[in-house]
Amino acid sequence: MTEALTRTGADGLPGDPTAGLVRPDVTLPVRGEPFERADAGTLARLGEVSSATACAKLHGLGIRRSFVEGPRPLSPGYRVVGSALTLQFMPQREDLAAGDEQEYVERHTALWHVLETVQPGDVLVVQAFGSRFSGCLGDILARYFQRKGGAGVVVDGRIRDSGKIRDLGLPVWSTGVTPHYASQSELFPWAFDVPVAVGGVLCMPGDLVVADDDGPVIVPRAMADQVIESARDHEEWEVFSRQRLDEGARLSDYYPLTPDTRGEFEAWRSAQPSAR
Structure with a gap:
């Protein structure tokens, strides 16, 4: 594990319920294999396709589950097409991530690391199990994502600082809002560039995301044409x-x-x- 994650909850402070836990030898964050993004021409052509049409055509081609059920647009009227950059939250376990300094420990997790890999046109797709309490993205991180050229965010869970994110004009689809920071409740940023499950749909790194007022749809990269x-x-x-x-x-x-x-x-x- 990283130094920060190793010391979290292990300071031996009086009353610390995690002080006696044995820490497993786990290195976080987990990062998946390199992946290819779609070329600009493919994105431009797919940009003419609505999520409803993409979903219907995938169904006809044999893909029965492509609609990411749950996330709704933070602001209506946005339309996004881009390559999926994936982020996976996992349930917290006290021997891996817990303690008073947890919010500061987040900077060593997949949530910070994935933002350093953003390329123009990426759509960040976040697995968060529909959590009502984990604010997977806030104003500062959203600003950084947008500055690096990120096109939009699809979160199978919630965000915080919703007013400021709305003012940014960053297209976001989420299941709602919360005042919590990312790891304040039951989840922890675990891995990036890995397969994720969002709203009942499998999303692989580099798949195409089509999102509009009808919701997000995942298009397998190999089937885009x-x-x-x-x-x-x-x-x-x-x-x-x-x-x-x-x-x-x-x-x-x-x-x-x-x-x-x-x-x-x-x-x-x-x-x-x-x-x-």
């Missing part, structure tokens, strides 16, 4: 269908398209200036 191609067709025919419905057409003919109206759509698309 399939999702983009399928979503582009879907969103183009929805534009066509809206236009026809606004003109008075029948819903059952244009949503979804029938074989006949699909041919009509293809002709319409070919006539558009932006047609491929």
